[in-house]
Amino acid sequence: MKDATVNPPSLGTRSLELYKTLYTIRRAEELIIQYYPENDMKTPMHMSMGQEAIPVGVCAALRDGDQVFASYRSHATFLAKGGATDRFFAELYGRQTGTVNGKAGSMHLADPAKGHMCSSAVVATGIPVAVGAAFAHKRRGTGRLACVFFGDGAADEGAFWESLNTACVMRLPVLFVCEDNGLAVQTPAHVRQGYASLTDIISRFKCHVAAQDTTDVEAIRQTAEGAIIRMRASGQPAFLSFTCYRYLEHVGVREDFHLGYRSRDDYEAWRQRDCLTLQRARLVDAGHGEEALRSLEQDIDERLQQDVARAKVAPPPGPEELFKGVFHEKP
Amino acid sequence: MRSRSYCEALNEALHQEMARDPSTFVYGLGVPDRMSVFGSLVGIRERFGPERCFDTPLCEDTMTGFGLGAAINGLRPIHVHIRVDFLLLAMNQLVNMVSTFSYSTGGRLKVPLVIRAVVGRGWGQGYQHSKSLHALFAHIPGLKVVLPTTPRDAKGVLIAAIRDDNPVIVIEHRWLYWATGEVPEEPYTVPLGEGQILRRGSDLTIVATSWMNVEALKAAEILQRAGVSVEVVDPRTIAPFDERLAVESVERTGHCLVADNDWTHCGFGAEVAARVSEQCFGRLKSPVTRLGFAPTPCPTVRVLENEFYPNAEDIVRAVEAKLGLAPSDLSGEDFYSHERRFTGPF
Ligand SMILES: Cc1ncc(C[n+]2csc(CCOP(=O)(O)OP(=O)(O)O)c2C)c(N)n1
Numbered sequence: 161m162k163d164a165t166v167n168p169p170s171l172g173t174r175s176l177e178l179y180k181t182l183y184t185i186r187r188a189e190e191l192i193i194q195y196y197p198e199n200d201m202k203t204p205m206h207m208s209m210g211q212e213a214i215p216v217g218v219c220a221a222l223r224d225g226d227q228v229f230a231s232y233r234s235h236a237t238f239l240a241k242g243g244a245t246d247r248f249f250a251e252l253y254g255r256q257t258g259t260v261n262g263k264a265g266s267m268h269l270a271d272p273a274k275g276h277m278c279s280s281a282v283v284a285t286g287i288p289v290a291v292g293a294a295f296a297h298k299r300r301g302t303g304r305l306a307c308v309f310f311g312d313g314a315a316d317e318g319a320f321w322e323s324l325n326t327a328c329v330m331r332l333p334v335l336f337v338c339e340d341n342g343l344a345v346q347t348p349a350h351v352r353q354g355y356a357s358l359t360d361i362i363s364r365f366k367c368h369v370a371a372q373d374t375t376d377v378e379a380i381r382q383t384a385e386g387a388i389i390r391m392r393a394s395g396q397p398a399f400l401s402f403t404c405y406r407y408l409e410h411v412g413v414r415e416d417f418h419l420g421y422r423s424r425d426d427y428e429a430w431r432q433r434d435c436l437t438l439q440r441a442r443l444v445d446a447g448h449g450e451e452a453l454r455s456l457e458q459d460i461d462e463r464l465q466q467d468v469a470r471a472k473v474a475p476p477p478g479p480e481e482l483f484k485g486v487f488h489e490k491p
Numbered sequence: 492m493r494s495r496s497y498c499e500a501l502n503e504a505l506h507q508e509m510a511r512d513p514s515t516f517v518y519g520l521g522v523p524d525r526m527s528v529f530g531s532l533v534g535i536r537e538r539f540g541p542e543r544c545f546d547t548p549l550c551e552d553t554m555t556g557f558g559l560g561a562a563i564n565g566l567r568p569i570h571v572h573i574r575v576d577f578l579l580l581a582m583n584q585l586v587n588m589v590s591t592f593s594y595s596t597g598g599r600l601k602v603p604l605v606i607r608a609v610v611g612r613g614w615g616q617g618y619q620h621s622k623s624l625h626a627l628f629a630h631i632p633g634l635k636v637v638l639p640t641t642p643r644d645a646k647g648v649l650i651a652a653i654r655d656d657n658p659v660i661v662i663e664h665r666w667l668y669w670a671t672g673e674v675p676e677e678p679y680t681v682p683l684g685e686g687q688i689l690r691r692g693s694d695l696t697i698v699a700t701s702w703m704n705v706e707a708l709k710a711a712e713i714l715q716r717a718g719v720s721v722e723v724v725d726p727r728t729i730a731p732f733d734e735r736l737a738v739e740s741v742e743r744t745g746h747c748l749v750a751d752n753d754w755t756h757c758g759f760g761a762e763v764a765a766r767v768s769e770q771c772f773g774r775l776k777s778p779v780t781r782l783g784f785a786p787t788p789c790p791t792v793r794v795l796e797n798e799f800y801p802n803a804e805d806i807v808r809a810v811e812a813k814l815g816l817a818p819s820d821l822s823g824e825d826f827y828s829h830e831r832r833f834t835g836p837f
């Protein structure tokens with residue numbers, strides 16, 4: 161295996177970069193909330209809102225060549241892995257200028273050139289693919305790793321356990337990342353899990369394990385960096401679990417506290433430690449001027465507004481697009 | 492003429508391709524064990540090492556996604572299943588991930604994944620070790636499905652599948668492993684998507700898959716003696732399916748019988764019947780006839796198994812009925828009996 165270090169940290173700008181990514185994702189989703197009711201983005205939205213620190217922190221620990229495999233809740237992973245915001249919105253609007261010309265929508269965002277290999281809407285299906293990708297990287301000596309994001313519900317699926325077992329027995333560079341929001345749609349963990357602690361069980365596998373209850377993007381990045389260093393040193397995979405809170409309904413852009421399966425009080429408590437608020441406060445504490453921050457935020461706002469405006473008027477795909485890509489097409 | 496068995500032809504294809512292309516590897520449950528997947532992998536592990544020929548945990552679904560992940564990253568995985576039936580556990584990865592992955596990137600990513608799966612039959616294989624299921628796979632856009640019948644095709648199809656940049660499922664009938672025939676030594680490909688005429692004839696067309704080609708050829712031989720000239724068409728690739736060969740044949744003969752190594756209901760036979768009917772409507776002298784498995788699970792005991800599978804005798808009778816001929820005396824005929832060849836257990 162090649163060089164075993166992670167991205168060289170450039171400490172001053174790094175906190176700011178993390179904030180910019182968090183902010184971009186949050187604003188992008190706020191724009192989705194704003195425009196979704198116009199019924200022009202016809203794609204089921206599984207919003208990342210509230211959970212953004214996990215993909216942002218973990219992706220910051222990855223190198224460019226490392227690959228991400230995501231679930232349908234992938235707005236944050238896509239943008240955190242470097243996916244372009246203009247193609248993002250164009251895809252949500254189903255336009256020719258989208259990531260796959262509108263054929264993917266919100267649930268299948270991908271940009272292999274950026275290392276965001278897929279988003280999959282069948283729970284846990286990206287996990288085995290990440291294991292195979294890790295095998296290829298190990299075999300070819302690329303030094304890259306495969307990072308797969310999934311929810312706590314995916315850990316109920318056989319494919320998760322099959323994949324964990326395979327990655328452990330074959331010693332593959334897979335970084336398993338569980339975004340534990342405690343819910344599968346509206347079904348809470350205790351209805352689904354016949355065990356007390358997932359990480360306890362996984363710690364019996366030949367795998368590095370870390371669990372954290374945090375919304376601090378820097379803490380998450382550090383945890384991921386630590387895990388990656390251990391993975392590279394040992395050749396074993398790693399499993400990370402971060403507790404988080406999904407601000408909005410499972411699918412769609414509204415709140416859903418009126419349904420009664422969870423309380424607004426919980427939400428308010430999580431909101432107190434919102435990942436953006438935390439990171440912004442950290443920047444201010446470190447001496448970043450309020451005005452500079454606001455101007456930076458405005459720049460992002462404007463860019464995203466332009467992306468939306470351009471996506472709205474972009475052409476839809478032509479009918480010939482339907483048949484494109486069923487099989488590989490030589491460039 | 493250089494004669495080899497179907498099994499040796501598969502083995503030769505793997506040896507040659509794995510020597511040619513270091514990105515290939517073979518894996519699957521029990522792949523390196525002494526059985527060497529009925530002999531088809533003899534010498535592979537010894538020659539190419541455990542890195543390129545290895546066993547896996549028992550998790551067909553994950554190991555299918557594993558193949559996909561490796562395929563999109565520059566390797567050419569060959570996943571082997573000693574029974575097609577086990578692929579059912581991989582339907583999630585096959586249908587939700589493998590078949591859609593190229594589409595999800597606008598055709599930019601290659602998915603050069605080969606899945607070899609063996610069809611079992613006879614000596615008590617029963618209802619969970621004898622299915623073929625090719626129509627199930629062929630139903631899914633994005634998957635290629637091939638069923639080589641002759642040793643020559645076994646080698647050429649497998650090489651073509653390995654070199655293809657898309658997922659290909661190769662379905663190999665266990666009984667065909669002993670079939671012998673001409674197999675050229677140098678590597679060659681049999682193009683996916685093309686069928687072949689196994690026997691020329693002018694009175695009636697039989698479109699057959701896999702083992703049923705053997706039964707069809709036997710039936711054709713018997714019918715020849717009764718003065719009936721039968722053409723046997725082996726489509727080889729059923730997805731994507733190029734119906735031209737079958738259609739052109741039926742244009743000439745006016746009669747079509749499909750002998751499929753699968754159930755008839757919603758099966759490949761129905762697809763052939765539909766396409767032939769659509770394209771040869773005015774020229775058909777009889778409705779398209781389908782033969783296939785009985786609409787039951789496959790029973791274990793031989794006497795019922797005989798009822799379950801159609802054979803050459805059933806084909807002869809169906810042809811006679813189509814052509815309005817009196818049933819001929821078949822009492823002296825020597826039909827294929829599996830037990831002469833194989834006494835279990837697997
Ligand atoms: C195999 C499968 N079963 C059921 C569903 C329906 N479904 C969609 S999301 C979801 C919940 C998944 O929960 P989790 O993995 O925790 O992810 P989260 O949505 O919380 O991010 C379910 C059951 C599905 N998409 N795939």
Ligand SMILES: [Mg+2]
Binds near residue numbers: 313339343
């Ligand atoms: Mg969840």
